[in-house]
Every structure is written in C-alpha cells, then in structure tokens.
Amino acid sequence: MFRVSVYVTPKAGILDPQGATIERTLPALGFEGVKNIRVGRFITLEVEGNDADAVRKDVDDMCRRLLANLIIEDYRFEVTAAGEPE
Amino acid sequence: MTESTSKKVRFGIVVFPGSNCEYDAKHALSTFPEADPYYLWHKDDDLRSPDVVILPGGFSYGDYLRTGAIARFSPLMGAVSAFAETGGLVLGICNGFQILTEAHMLHGAMLRNRGLRFICHSQHLRVERTDTPFTSDMRVGAVIQVPVNHNEGAWTAGSESLQQIEDQRLVVFRYCDADGRITDAANPNGAIDNVAGIVNERGNVLGMMPHPERVCESAVGGTGGRRLFGSLIHHVLEGP
Numbered sequence: 001m002f003r004v005s006v007y008v009t010p011k012a013g014i015l016d017p018q019g020a021t022i023e024r025t026l027p028a029l030g031f032e033g034v035k036n037i038r039v040g041r042f043i044t045l046e047v048e049g050n051d052a053d054a055v056r057k058d059v060d061d062m063c064r065r066l067l068a069n070l071i072i073e074d075y076r077f078e079v080t081a082a083g084e085p086e
Numbered sequence: 087m088t089e090s091t092s093k094k095v096r097f098g099i100v101v102f103p104g105s106n107c108e109y110d111a112k113h114a115l116s117t118f119p120e121a122d123p124y125y126l127w128h129k130d131d132d133l134r135s136p137d138v139v140i141l142p143g144g145f146s147y148g149d150y151l152r153t154g155a156i157a158r159f160s161p162l163m164g165a166v167s168a169f170a171e172t173g174g175l176v177l178g179i180c181n182g183f184q185i186l187t188e189a190h191m192l193h194g195a196m197l198r199n200r201g202l203r204f205i206c207h208s209q210h211l212r213v214e215r216t217d218t219p220f221t222s223d224m225r226v227g228a229v230i231q232v233p234v235n236h237n238e239g240a241w242t243a244g245s246e247s248l249q250q251i252e253d254q255r256l257v258v259f260r261y262c263d264a265d266g267r268i269t270d271a272a273n274p275n276g277a278i279d280n281v282a283g284i285v286n287e288r289g290n291v292l293g294m295m296p297h298p299e300r301v302c303e304s305a306v307g308g309t310g311g312r313r314l315f316g317s318l319i320h321h322v323l324e325g326p
Contacts, residue, residue: 018198069188
C-alpha cells in the first residue's frame with residue numbers, strides 16, 4: 001500500500017482572493033514582510049498496490065480528471081510506501 | 087373543451103443531489119403555454135427526448151472539491167454531453183454553468199467571488215449577441231435585470247483562450263450598470279471581462295451565472311428572464 005499526498009495550488013497569475021485576504025490580515029497581527037500567500041488544497045489518500053509507478057500513474061490521472069482543475073490549478077504529489085517498518 | 091395538439095417544447099431539467107432551483111425553473115416554464123417542462127434524475131440514463139436540457143442552480147454534491155466538479159461525472163451527464171454534440175440545446179444556470187465548465191462543455195473555470203462574499207442581488211446584464219437560440223428575441227446592447235446568487239462566480243480563462251473566446255464572440259451576457267456600461271464597479275464577482283454568460287463555439291450550449299428563471303413573472307420581481315425562455319421556445323417551434 002502507498003500513502004499519497006496531493007498538493008493543489010492556484011496557478012500563477014490566477015486571482016486568489018483567499019490568499020489576498022490573509023495577506024492583508026497578517027500585518028494587523030504584527031507579521032510584516034509576508035507576501036505571495038497562495039491558498040490551495042492538501043489531499044491525502046491511501047492506494048492499494050505493489051507497484052509505485054502504477055500508483056503514480058493512477059494518481060496523476062486522478063489529479064487531471066478530478067482532484068485539480070488544470071485551467072486554474074497546478075498539482076504535485078508524493079507517493080510513499082506504507083506499512084513497512086522504519 | 088378542446089385539447090391542444092400543437093407541439094410543445096420539452097425542457098428536461100436535470101436534478102442533482104443538492105440542486106435547489108429545479109422547482110423555480112419548472113415553475114417559470116409553466117408560465118409559457120408552449121413549454122412542457124419535466125424533471126430528470128442525475129442517475130437516469132435517458133433524457134426522454136428533450137428539446138432543451140436545463141442544468142439548474144444549487145449546490146450539487148455540496149460544492150465539495152470544486153463547484154460542479156463531482157456532478158459532471160453523474161451518469162446522466164454522458165447523455166447531456168452527447169445531446170449537445172448533436173446540436174441539442176443545453177442551458178446551465180449558476181451551478182449548471184459551473185458544471186458545464188467542469189465538464190469542459192464550455193470554456194473557462196470558476197473562482198470564488200472577488201471579496202469572498204456570497205452575492206445575492208438584482209444585476210444588470212448587457213446582451214452581447216442575439217444570433218443564438220437563447221437570445222434571438224433580444225436586442226444587441228439591451229440591458230436586462232436578472233438576479234445573481236452565488237459564491238463561486240468569478241469566471242476566468244487562461245489569457246490565450248480568453249483572446250480566442252473574445253475573438254469568437256462567445257460572450258453572450260456581461261455584467262453592466264443600469265446604462266449598459268461595462269465597468270469594474272458593475273462587476274459583482276470579479277469575472278474576467280465582466281463575463282456573466284458564454285456559449286460554446288457551436289452556440290447550442292449556454293452557461294450563465296444569473297438566474298433568468300427567477301424573473302419570469304412581475305409578481306416575483308421582474309420579467310427580465312422571459313425573453314431567454316421565449317427565444318428558446320421560438321427557436322424550437324419555428325427554427326432559427
């Protein structure tokens with residue numbers, strides 16, 4: 001089995017009103033010099049299988065078809081084998 | 087009593103889990119004697135011979151992941167897409183527009199409203215095209231008043247495709263002020279180029295964020311939406 005972490009973020013140049021709002025709020029809390037805040041989505045999943053490459057291919061397909069909208073979002077993901085002793 | 091045998095225009099209204107404007111759409115259409123509106127369930131596999139398919143407003147699948155992202159994979163959407171590919175008329179209102187962009191039946195994608203506010207008010211729209219089955223009873227440049235009611239309505243497109251969309255005149259409605267001016271102040275949600283509604287290249291699929299079905303009777307606040315449904319009825323009964 002594999003544990004997968006998927007990161008979906010707004011594409012460069014796409015308006016991110018959530019990020020902009022957070023950016024305007026932080027100085028009020030005393031945090032100066034913070035910029036380029038972008039708010040995305042972090043998705044974790046577990047995928048059964050023994051072949052990491054096959055899992056990567058499937059997760060890539062999931063991202064393209066459902067987890068991200070490629071018109072407005074970028075994605076990347078990490079796949080790690082699960083259930084093995086450290 | 088005589089029963090009319092003249093052809094009626096069949097409007098199939100697709101109901102998804104979380105749709106909430108299907109009753110409004112059916113009621114609005116019931117005020118047109120030529121219309122025969124009926125519901126379709128998203129798990130159906132047959133559209134039952136519609137002339138027009140409507141994807142109504144609401145919160146299909148709770149807006150989970152992205153608005154419209156799950157609904158586009160509903161079983162019936164395959165039939166809706168095939169219907170559109172043969173030239174069938176499809177109207178997506180609000181969440182229906184969001185579903186059509188997620189299904190790539192229309193260009194672009196939806197972002198949260200500028201200012202992160204859910205908006206709900208009567209909005210002026212300028213009619214940009216009347217050579218579509220949805221707007222043939224309107225006038226180019228006419229200003230109609232239709233309510234908006236959404237949280238994710240900031241339509242956007244990549245800069246290259248935006249140029250193509252404008253070049254191909256796919257924009258049918260734009261947010262404007264009472265005098266028809268396309269200004270930033272009149273843009274309620276931050277949609278690029280004040281886009282409120284677009285068609286596909288073939289002109290048989292329209293998506294719009296405002297709700298024409300809510301303004302089909304003066305008793306409920308206006309009649310700015312009647313010409314849209316009237317256009318569709320005339321198009322189906324009389325041809326383009």
